[in-house]
Amino acid sequence: MNTLLQGTALHRAYGPTPALRGVDIEVTEGEIVAVTGPSGCGKSTLLHCLAGIMRVDSGSVRYRDQDIGLWSESARSKLRRTEFGVLFQFGQLVPELTAGENVALPLLLGGVKRREAQKTAEEWLDRFGVAELAGKLPGAMSGGQQQRCAVARAMVTEPRALFADEPTGALDVLTGEQVLGEIVRVAREKGMAVVLVTHEAQIAAYADREISLRDGALDPTGLGLRTRA
Numbered sequence: 001m002n003t004l005l006q007g008t009a010l011h012r013a014y015g016p017t018p019a020l021r022g023v024d025i026e027v028t029e030g031e032i033v034a035v036t037g038p039s040g041c042g043k044s045t046l047l048h049c050l051a052g053i054m055r056v057d058s059g060s061v062r063y064r065d066q067d068i069g070l071w072s073e074s075a076r077s078k079l080r081r082t083e084f085g086v087l088f089q090f091g092q093l094v095p096e097l098t099a100g101e102n103v104a105l106p107l108l109l110g111g112v113k114r115r116e117a118q119k120t121a122e123e124w125l126d127r128f129g130v131a132e133l134a135g136k137l138p139g140a141m142s143g144g145q146q147q148r149c150a151v152a153r154a155m156v157t158e159p160r161a162l163f164a165d166e167p168t169g170a171l172d173v174l175t176g177e178q179v180l181g182e183i184v185r186v187a188r189e190k191g192m193a194v195v196l197v198t199h200e201a202q203i204a205a206y207a208d209r210e211i212s213l214r215d216g217a218l219d220p221t222g223l224g225l226r227t228r229a
């Protein structure tokens, strides 16, 4: 399989606080990679750097062999809109928009006509078992339902890579595993790569491979959650 994303010697600090201290990571097309490690080890920072949301201080992030650090902010923003999907712990749906409108949003921003966007949004809600919520506002949904809508919104443009930061962290264990199972099923169906930040062994177990960080670097013991569990 071809390399989709390659981070090399990534360094990033917040003022005096180092968050990444020379991380190397490679993700191939369609691969599901879990990034694990204790709180504060740099997982979210790595995800933000790989997704082009945050610039690295040094090192390079290559997407399909192009160094995105050299790109303008507008080129990176277009890349994020078209090729990447991002999902956070709390889905961050727009509270004033219905589930259907939330999911249609990335398509509308990409220039898809309203009717077609709505139809596609409904198909994606259906894929995650929440088609009946299309007309509901987020405030009238459970946490699991909101997160399923957020997943549909992150995947609706069929990105080549989904960046998910503790996507099931706010859900109970059973719902979390169900939602993760659905993300993985659809990612496999569509050949999407997933970079999955988690500190839970059951969640990391869904990935093809696990990369473990400690203090901003690859864990020198090489022991991830799965091997420790």
Ligand SMILES: Nc1ncnc2c1ncn2[C@@H]1O[C@H](COP(=O)(O)OP(=O)(O)OP(=O)(O)O)[C@@H](O)[C@H]1O
Pocket: 014, 017, 018, 019, 037, 038, 039, 040, 041, 042, 043, 044, 045, 046, 199
């Ligand atoms: N906005 C910020 N300003 C200052 N320091 C920050 C900021 N964001 C993160 N850090 C620091 O950078 C380091 C890495 O943080 P990061 O959030 O990437 O870790 P994490 O592994 O995702 O943590 P968690 O599992 O708790 O979410 C930590 O020491 C953290 O305190």
